[in-house]
Amino acid sequence: MADALERITNLVALLMATRAPLTLEQIANELTGQYPLGEAAMRGAFERDKALLRETGVPLETEVLSGSDAGRTGYFIDRDRYELADLHLTADEQHALQLAVAAARLADAHFGLLKLGADRGSAPVVMANIPELPELPVLREATAARAVVSFEYRGSARQLQPFSLLLRERFWYVIGHDLGHGEVRTYRVDRIEGGVGVGEPGAFQRPTGFDPRSVFPADPKLLGDEPSARAEVLVDQPRAGGVVRELGDAAVLERRGDGGVVVEVPCANLDAFRSWLFGLGTHAEVLGPPEVRAAVVEWLGALVAGR
């Protein structure tokens, strides 16, 4: 039995060399004896080959023919679309990219590097775990092509002009103009349900210099209806140094003789604020405003009562 790789390689060669699109019958005729006889079996084998080409990334072009083959589908490979454009990377640029790929340990990046002609790099001192999701490459291409994407999210259909993908902490977000809501929205990519549909390219303009970090605050404590809301928190000496490093000197309202500090902390999002506060254990106490202090007391009281 012929090796499956042989027929598919011949198919790529044939479709790349041909001057005119070829019908399935013409293909089978050229690749003598490589496709099974009989219309159904031949068609089935060819469909499998097409799927294999798609999976490999080989762009297969189709065209509805006229003339003697009117109405039939012709196939060819456009060499310009098939071939990798030379990036003209210098040796030091290749090396820098190798290190970056070795640090991130993404299998597809490693293979892409081979295509670019770079060697495999040895792992650098700084490495990263980067989450991978099947939707990400699709969303990125749609972003570059300015194509509207559609997907299910929390049980409803969304249509989004994707502007950016953002990796923050361990999650990927897609950020763009939501057509249904008429405003910029952020979606977590791992919570997209099912696949991502991609519309026609060139469907929108990306705002110049769009920076997803400005839309999506790094500090979850700022996510809320009143982003300017602040709480005053007393942090005892054991944790004071760390908190000041985290928030910056500008957040310090008072330094106490025992080494403690009073700091100003965003509390627009109470859940996020509480998480931050409780991370300090018994070394921190909300001094004000009264409603935030009361909310923390109430939260703790409910937990005690649940005993």
Added chain:
Amino acid sequence: MSAARRGPRPAGERLRRLLVMLPWLMERGEVPVAEMCERFELSEPELVKDLELAAMCGLPPFVDEMVDVFIDEGMVYAGVPRLFTRPLRLTAPEGFSLLTAARAAMQVPGADPDGALARALAKLAAALGDDALGGAVVVDTPAPPAAETVTAAANRCERLRVVYWSPAADERTEREITPRRVFVDRGFWYVIADDHRSGEERKFRIDRIERCEPTGVIDEAREVDVPVGDAWFADADLPAVLLRVPTGGVWVAERFPTRSVQPDGDGWLLELSVVSERWLRELLLRLGAEATVLQPPEWVGLGAAAAAELLARYTGGAAD
């Protein structure tokens, strides 16, 4: 080499590799078999099989368009190239991963915004239709202040004197460490280091390093492994807790590695590894009254106890 792979290799995977190998080979004309095996992560029989097969490919009527490749005495030779002279374009996952890897590397302290990586990234972004300025793929893992000193020390194998706040013990300690690898996971920066206080290899979270100074002492270079994914946290020796959380508490399962996750009515049953009792107390405080510890019995009242202790600060006159 790829000795771990077993069974027949799928045709798609072989085609993908062949379409990269052929142009690379044609550009060089001749290459040792061993070099090619290493580069393309194939065993020698796998490489020979695929190249011999490629040599039979092409278009029979046009002899000079056949793939002209042969193997002799440990060398691979390629003749006049006509087909497959350029590699196949980058696929969507390859393009995405390359961009992401490069953007992540630009976050490393000391990355030169005009350096080789930045230039490579600009060329790559242009080829992939990504925006050069404020690109469409953004990796935001800002490095804590100590990361630069720690990274520099890891590059030189230099010992650092550090003050470290340990969450498990809630105490600050001074120690000397030799950084080996810096590692970013879930937005946090870690260093794997030789800890000269315990004499063992340990991991430290860099944002918990309160002070660090180079000592000038250079240790011998040593390779360390960096675990992938949840292996980073997995530790079979840690005790487990079984929690019931409401629907909104599912973030716990996303943030911390779980041993099991099961839907339970309108909530979830989560089994988590417990790094320290202190960590569990904080987690229960965050989750509030709607979360319940089911197992083990000694932790069932832990959340309420932690809340009572903290509440005393608010009601017991500790506040001024």
